[in-house]
Amino acid sequence: MRIAVLASGSGTNLQAILDRLHGRGKVEVVGVGSDRPDARALARAAGAGVPTAVFPVSEFAGRDERDAAIGDWLESIACELVVLAGYMQLLSDAFVRRFAGRIINVHPALLPSFPGLDAIGQAFAHGVRVTGVTVHFVDEGVDTGPILLQRPIELTYTRPVHEVTEEIHAVEHEILPRAIELIADGSVRIDPDNPRLVRIEER
């Protein structure tokens, strides 16, 4: 399966995908795109010999135009799955429809709790004892799409936020590649009776 990764930041999730999946037979990272020319994700991609593309906010009239360009690039590289890995721009509805069912995102909370920005901070402020990580398909809403995988993490409030953040990132690096692998294996389908329910049948 040919996948592309969109990232805005340090690209540790991209690195996990490169390390665990890329070039091992099932999954090929065929492009890494970013809104930021200085994203470390781009350097990681280059280091792995993966083509990159940059779509700076300032170079487009608006989100629709930018996302149309990203979409054209993704189609030009025959991308079959778009993976959002710390991509900090909202996607236009037209983009989401263009790649319907072929975009996944990783979110540092157990959705539907704490969607949107600073999910870890939201969890701490709310005082939950369990948070976690979600990998979900992307729909037109903010972190509202059908859920593929989740893994819980205990919060005891005896550890500093940065330690919990590291643990959450480590779980992201496990379950995002795992979700991609399940899709590549053909083990994932939407339940015909409930479009919110992702059925996983490992082969």
Next chain:
Amino acid sequence: MRIAVLASGSGTNLQAILDRLHGRGKVEVVGVGSDRPDARALARAAGAGVPTAVFPVSEFAGRDERDAAIGDWLESIACELVVLAGYMQLLSDAFVRRFAGRIINVHPALLPSFPGLDAIGQAFAHGVRVTGVTVHFVDEGVDTGPILLQRPIELTYTRPVHEVTEEIHAVEHEILPRAIELIADGSVRIDPDNPRLVRIEER
């Protein structure tokens, strides 16, 4: 610690409290109240020699009057903690203020996800891969109070709802008595810097 339990239904959480805590030195169940004269919880209480009281909806002008009567009864038995265990009536704001910080509830989801009725059904409909159980202090909102304990449960959608429901109830029977025990031990306090955060320091 003298506790009272309010229940509307079969009373399995009450039974767990009676079996695990009652009369073992730390915790005494001094009363069981219900809105339903036919609640099995009342028979369980009677079987354990615990006084009962019934406050049927039909016998009071409204919720305020009923909750005032429940409050007077709780004070008459010198109740220190009110435990909601399947109590299906909403409590009046006046009742919540009267027993502020001294009411806890058990809810079959990982709050803030899926508050309100049929939390297990909500979780299935949403397609989450992780749900669970929450014990929380009761405030004026619906399932919005500070969280004491949570425990996650994996949903695979390969088991029928009734099996998952049984697992969730079994977790309730673990963590509700555990929460009561922690309060009785004096191990629980609200964080002075964040009124939503429950600090647990086991002694």
